Amino acid sequence: MRVVVLVLLLLCGLAQAAELRDIDMDREDGVFRLRSVVWFDAHQAPLYAVFINYDLTEEFTSFVAESRNLEPGADGRRRFYIRNQGCVWFFCKSFERTGVVDHKFSTFIRSTADAELSDFEDSVETWTFSADGDGTLVEYTWEFRTKFWVPPLIGPYVIRRKLERDGPYALNRIEALARGEL
Numbered sequence: 001m002r003v004v005v006l007v008l009l010l011l012c013g014l015a016q017a018a019e020l021r022d023i024d025m026d027r028e029d030g031v032f033r034l035r036s037v038v039w040f041d042a043h044q045a046p047l048y049a050v051f052i053n054y055d056l057t058e059e060f061t062s063f064v065a066e067s068r069n070l071e072p073g074a075d076g077r078r079r080f081y082i083r084n085q086g087c088v089w090f091f092c093k094s095f096e097r098t099g100v101v102d103h104k105f106s107t108f109i110r111s112t113a114d115a116e117l118s119d120f121e122d123s124v125e126t127w128t129f130s131a132d133g134d135g136t137l138v139e140y141t142w143e144f145r146t147k148f149w150v151p152p153l154i155g156p157y158v159i160r161r162k163l164e165r166d167g168p169y170a171l172n173r174i175e176a177l178a179r180g181e182l
Helices: 002-014 046-051 054-059 154-178
Strands: 019-028 033-042 064-070 078-088 091-102 110-115 120-132 135-146
Touching: 002 033, 019 154, 033 154, 046 110, 046 120, 046 154, 054 064, 054 078, 054 154, 091 120
Parallel strands: none
Antiparallel strands: 019 033, 033 135, 064 078, 078 091, 091 110, 110 120, 120 135
16 A cells, blocks of 8 residues: 555656647748747746756657767857657658757757758757746747758648647656756
């Protein structure tokens, strides 16, 4: 009986309140724009610490096959590497981004891919953190243009569906990491 109670307590402790409040994905003239707004039941500083640490990314999303912090550049700026992998029906694609990270503690993070080292002509991701009640609101935007072909009608639909389907799991993992529960 004790084991059952302990398991239930652990499961209750991992139950999270992350809430996807808005998501929008579109494509215009070859440029994809993704925007989401998520409320987390966690404070800004620990959420910021999770998002800025690219070594943690693989722990909360299956879309990222490999991710890591790189040594800072000559200018002292943070650098990152990400390899994503995704499949649509029988077509699978792996693509990489390497770039720099600009940030202000607990306020915003912006990662910009270097086109020479990435499978993207342009790629800028931004996370903005703001207090909201007892939690934190995170607005995420990703504007990108790929060097590879993405089906014009299917691409945005598939990306959005994947985010809607797999997003809650990732958001709850992010929240649990920020709360020190994982």
